[in-house]
Amino acid sequence: MILVGILILLIGASLLCSVRAVLGPTAPDRVVAFDALTSLMVTVLVILGVLYEASFFLDVALVYAMLAFLGTLAIAKYLEGRRVGD
Amino acid sequence: MIEYIAYLFLCVGGACALIGAMGLLRFPDVYNRLHANTVIVVGGVIMTLFGVSILYGLSMYSLKALLIALFLFITNPVGAHAIARAAHKSGVKLWPRSVVDKLEEEEKR
Numbered sequence: 798m799i800l801v802g803i804l805i806l807l808i809g810a811s812l813l814c815s816v817r818a819v820l821g822p823t824a825p826d827r828v829v830a831f832d833a834l835t836s837l838m839v840t841v842l843v844i845l846g847v848l849y850e851a852s853f854f855l856d857v858a859l860v861y862a863m864l865a866f867l868g869t870l871a872i873a874k875y876l877e878g879r880r881v882g883d
Numbered sequence: 884m885i886e887y888i889a890y891l892f893l894c895v896g897g898a899c900a901l902i903g904a905m906g907l908l909r910f911p912d913v914y915n916r917l918h919a920n921t922v923i924v925v926g927g928v929i930m931t932l933f934g935v936s937i938l939y940g941l942s943m944y945s946l947k948a949l950l951i952a953l954f955l956f957i958t959n960p961v962g963a964h965a966i967a968r969a970a971h972k973s974g975v976k977l978w979p980r981s982v983v984d985k986l987e988e989e990e991k992r
Contacts, residue, residue, distance in 0.1 A: 799890055803931060806897035810923070813904035817916070825913045825970035832962055833907060833923045836955060837900060840928045843948055847935055855947040862951060866958040873965035877972045 804844050811837040828872050835865035885937065892934030900927030912978040913970045917963050924959045928952075 811834055818830035839858045846854025899922060906919030932952040936945035971986055 799893055800935075803893050803897045803934075806901055807927075807931070810900040810904035810927070813901075813908050814923075817907050823913065823970070823975050825966055825973070825975055826916060828966050829913060829916050829920050830907060832959075832966070833903070833920045836924045836928045836959070837904075839951060839955070840896075840900075840931050843932060843935060843951065847939065847944055852943055852947070855944065855951070859947065859951050859954065862954055862958075866962055869962040870965055873962070873969040876969040879973055 800844050800848055804841060804848075807837050807841050807844070811841070824872075824876055828869060828876070832865070832869050835861065839865075889934045889938035892930050892937060896927050896930030896932075896934055899923070899930060903927055912981075913975050914967060914977065914981075917967055921959065921963060924955055929956055 814830050814834045814837065818827050818834065821827045821830055839862050842854050842858035842861065846852065846858070903919050903921075903923035903926060906922060907916055910916045910919055929952045932948045932955075936948040936952075939945045939948075977984060
């Protein structure tokens with residue numbers, strides 16, 4: 798029961814993060830918001846896997862965390878070479 | 884007894900996630916928002932994963948949750964550092980009321 802409450806809190810937090818991802822004035826703002834959003838989604842996947850007693854959700858969460866980290870590093874490397882206007 | 888410790892971890896995690904998301908929405912520039920991102924990941928996500936793994940004892944769920952927590956704990960500072968450096972290199976301005984910028988001073992020399 799408490800896990801459902803925590804799930805609702807996490808989904809509310811990810812809604813706030815997605816508002817920042819839409820609003821964010823520059824590209825690094827959006828990258829930060831998406832980084833937080835993927836971390837929250839990893840937690841949501843773990844709690845869903847525990848609630849449904851399906852262990853493969855946790856494997857999906859681990860792979861998703863790794864791919865999100867790689868994506869963050871790739872976008873940071875891409876942004877490093879350009880100025881903010883273009 | 885052990886369930887109450889797990890409930891404490893879960894409640895602190897959910898509250899930290901919500902507070903960090905509000906900070907992500909309210910803070911004025913990228914470098915301040917990275918602070919809120921760290922609050923979400925270390926305070927919210929890792930606390931919640933600890934709570935889940937305490938709640939389920941020694942099982943496959945808790946081992947995988949601890950593995951995910953360890954992975955996020957290692958990779959989040961690396962990602963935050965890369966984003967901050969890329970933002971500074973691509974010319975994102977600091978908030979006008981911020982007081983010190985050591986990297987710019989270092990590059991001017």
